[in-house]
Amino acid sequence: MTNVNKYYLIEDESKLEIPKYIDRPEYVRNKSMGYSLQIAGWFIFMWLFMPLLTMFFWWVEGKTIYQQMVIQAAPDSQLSLMNMIIMIAIFTGALLLWATYNWIRFYNRERRSTPLAIDERQLASSFKVNKTDILNMQQAKNLTLYYDNQGNLEFIGINHQLKKRISA
Structure with a gap:
């Protein structure tokens, strides 16, 4: 076979x-x-x-x-089509009412204001450094700030970016 x-x-x-x-x-x-x-x-x-x-x-x-x-669906049940349409209409109306209230309350009213300007002395006291360090940090283009575990400024690294000139 x-x-x-x-x-x-x-x-x-x-x-x-x-x-x-x-x-x-x-x-x-x-x-x-x-x-x-x-x-x-x-x-x-x-x-x-x-x-x-x-x-x-x-x-x-x-x-x-x-x-x-x-x-x-039975017409008298909680999830009948008519009851769902009524619930959707109520929720839509509540949302439109809330949006209208907020529009009336906040339209053309700027509640935010610009922060107050502070001088170098106040800025230095908030960072807990002296005023000359703040001036050096403001003039530097590239900084590295080192903090300790408690969030206090520990060391300031001013990084100087050296640019090479490429001669053509």
């Missing part, structure tokens, strides 16, 4: 008719064009088929909602 399910191994790969570019990436030269075509294809797919798919899902879910809310 012969075995019907014999597996044959193909030893000559030329009989498989595999395109040359599958295993040899040097044949793929213009990858950006391939990626651009792929993106264009996805945009065309979205533009053509997504509205149809969306309409299908709206139709299916619309039938389900109609079945649940109109046909199966």
